[in-house]
Amino acid sequence: MKEPDTPKGTFALLVIFLLLTLTLWGNAYFTMLSRGATQ
Amino acid sequence: MSDALHQPPHQPTGEQTPDPMAGHEALHIDRYESLWIRISMTTLAVFTVAVIYASTAMGIQLPGMHMRLDPRVVATPGMSLFAEPKVTQIGDGEYEAYIRAQAQPWIFTPSEIHIPVGAKLTLYITSQDVQHGFHIDRTNVNVMVLPGQVTKTAARFDKPGVYNFICHEYCGIGHHTMFGQIIVETPEMIAEATATAEAEVALATGVGNPEKGQARFALCAGCHGLGGEGVKGLGKPLVDSAFVAGRTDAELVAFIKQGRALDDPANTSGIAMPPKGGNPALSDGDLLDIVAFIRTLQTQ
Numbered sequence: 001m002k003e004p005d006t007p008k009g010t011f012a013l014l015v016i017f018l019l020l021t022l023t024l025w026g027n028a029y030f031t032m033l034s035r036g037a038t039q
Numbered sequence: 040m041s042d043a044l045h046q047p048p049h050q051p052t053g054e055q056t057p058d059p060m061a062g063h064e065a066l067h068i069d070r071y072e073s074l075w076i077r078i079s080m081t082t083l084a085v086f087t088v089a090v091i092y093a094s095t096a097m098g099i100q101l102p103g104m105h106m107r108l109d110p111r112v113v114a115t116p117g118m119s120l121f122a123e124p125k126v127t128q129i130g131d132g133e134y135e136a137y138i139r140a141q142a143q144p145w146i147f148t149p150s151e152i153h154i155p156v157g158a159k160l161t162l163y164i165t166s167q168d169v170q171h172g173f174h175i176d177r178t179n180v181n182v183m184v185l186p187g188q189v190t191k192t193a194a195r196f197d198k199p200g201v202y203n204f205i206c207h208e209y210c211g212i213g214h215h216t217m218f219g220q221i222i223v224e225t226p227e228m229i230a231e232a233t234a235t236a237e238a239e240v241a242l243a244t245g246v247g248n249p250e251k252g253q254a255r256f257a258l259c260a261g262c263h264g265l266g267g268e269g270v271k272g273l274g275k276p277l278v279d280s281a282f283v284a285g286r287t288d289a290e291l292v293a294f295i296k297q298g299r300a301l302d303d304p305a306n307t308s309g310i311a312m313p314p315k316g317g318n319p320a321l322s323d324g325d326l327l328d329i330v331a332f333i334r335t336l337q338t339q
Contacts, residue, residue, distance in 0.1 A: 018082070021082070025086065032099060033099070035194075036195050037194075038098065038102065038192050038193055
């Protein structure tokens with residue numbers, strides 16, 4: 001039986017999704033840290 | 040009844056027990072699916088740890104209710120610290136401010152706060168009427184201001200400059216005019232501001248520039264009309280105002296700085312005039328220019 005091909009397109013989309021999520025979240029997070037404490 | 044039902048359940052019979060999973064495949068997770076689950080779980084774990092770290096180690100927390108307060112006595116002297124709100128120094132580089140938000144007129148009191156650079160400012164904020172918001176630009180201060188509740192929050196100001204704070208919860212027709220400023224000053228700026236204030240006092244006794252005043256009159260025109268003819272239900276006419284004609288420039292500057300509250304017995308318009316027409320950034324010199332422009336309207 002033939003092995004299924006590696007889903008390269010799905011990989012690419014997931015990697016883009018992951019990088020975008022981490023970048024946006026990280027940007028918001030470090031902006032928040034740079035603005036200092038609220039207590 | 041069958042004899043099999045009367046036998047002990049685990050009686051060894053000498054026969055091999057049949058495998059209940061026989062004929063079924065074990066749960067299969069694809070290699071890539073397993074990888075994605077691990078990545079997702081790791082990401083969530085990192086986010087969770089980061090949020091806990093910011094909350095516990097960095098002191099960045101959601102604002103909560105500090106105490107309850109009867110909104111009917113918020114502005115009553117002797118009954119509440121918010122009756123005469125002010126900024127006080129409570130320690131070395133530490134200040135606290137009691138801020139009262141109100142509609143009609145739509146203002147924060149105080150609307151201008153001066154602190155030195157590097158100071159930590161703790162804020163106690165409440166409303167005396169409706170729901171307001173309070174957000175200081177370029178800080179994490181972003182809270183709701185509710186009648187009957189005191190909200191406590193804080194920020195440290197390490198860079199000099201002007202930090203605007205605004206009401207960001209719609210609170211009525213004058214909501215867009217509801218803002219103030221925190222002015223973070225270096226020692227040089229404090230000395231300069233003192234000199235400027237002295238100069239403005241001197242200027243207030245002088246003569247304003249009507250051309251500059253016309254540009255600044257745009258805010259006043261919202262209620263008093265572009266030509267000072269007044270707007271029914273809002274601001275009174277200025278062109279033929281005996282009140283304006285009967286006062287000196289300095290008296291009018293002082294009046295505009297103060298505004299006129301709705302409960303002022305001298306208020307005959309039925310609507311409040313906010314201090315400085317709702318723009319706390321106007322200086323005495325700016326107000327004198329506006330007065331000079333109003334004088335030109337009266338002579339036309």
